[in-house]
Amino acid sequence: MSKFGLIAKGILKENPTFVLVLGMCPTLATTTSAMNGLEMGLATMFVLILSNIVISLIAPVVPDKVHIPVYIVVIATFVTVLQLLMQAFVPEVYETLGLFIPLIVVNCIVLGRAEAFANKNSVGDSALDGIGIGIGFTLSLTVIGIVREILGSGSVFGWKFIAGDGILAFVMAPGAFIVLGYLMVLFNKLARR
């Protein structure tokens, strides 16, 4: 597969949110606004790319029996690095995303890519795969965030264009499930064509 194809497949053909349906917890919880969705996507992408690189490097020497615990420790290490970096440089973003930053450890996308791709491909390809899937995840989260922000608060990326309150339910929990459901329908419809 071409280098470009490796990145592109993460955005459409293997989109982690709408096609693979992985990592639903952060997808639903952090998309209350477009900005939050974007930030969560980038945070996950950081861990995904680095863990893909390291796992593709160590995979040949890790015994098969303990490969899952080893991968989890690698992922958890990068999540801790991310936590410390965010606390130091963007503390307010760390505050907003809260619990869902440490929970990147158990995000099935990261472990999923390690198992399905990084452990049997070269370092370069694994990095590209991480970038592609990361972009796909970030785009999906941003789109869900934009829809919820428009319906829920009448704004996009904090720029308010509808006066008044909007439909509060879309910022709260039920809206997350409903918006994701309908966007999946849309994605299915467009992808089938």
Place this chain on the structure above:
Amino acid sequence: MEYLLIIVSAIFVNNIVLAQFLGVCPFLGVSSKLSTATGMSGAVCFVITLATVVTYLINNYLLVPFGLGFLQTIAFILVIAALVQIVEIVLKKISPSLYQALGIFLPLITTNCAVLGVAITVVSKEFSFGGAPHLMNLGEAVVYAVATSLGYGLAMVLFAGLREQLAMNDVPKSFKGLPIAFITVGIMALAFLGFSGIV
């Protein structure tokens, strides 16, 4: 009274799936049949409670006194993974019938973010159940863990019931499978929003 508030709040008001979005993947994965949903809820309840107690003790008596707070994420996930393994081995020896019932769900639980989520919440978030905001003590943590996992079970069993009905309906092609499931959960979450005033 305080424990009652914790229980009501964790089961209904801040339901772990419908309000906090934790453990959504297994929630969707195993809720297509009522029997598997019940089995998974049982296993999750068991592991969440045990993991919360162990991680609470490790955090407060090992990590915090030695200034190793930054290792929290790594330590917790390792503890949970090891715990799930131990539970699996012990259950296999002591109660083969229970192991049979929960068996396939146990390994899945390591990557259920509800377990890690509850463990981290308990040691880091300040709660005020009718009093001043404070970090939970061990008793409150256990009650919170049990109540949260009961809430998980409740949501899962209710949703499994709905999904069994849904399977018999004629759903438009693009909505088939997960999309309609998400919309159903959304409506369920809307119903649970009605509890928000009571605590």
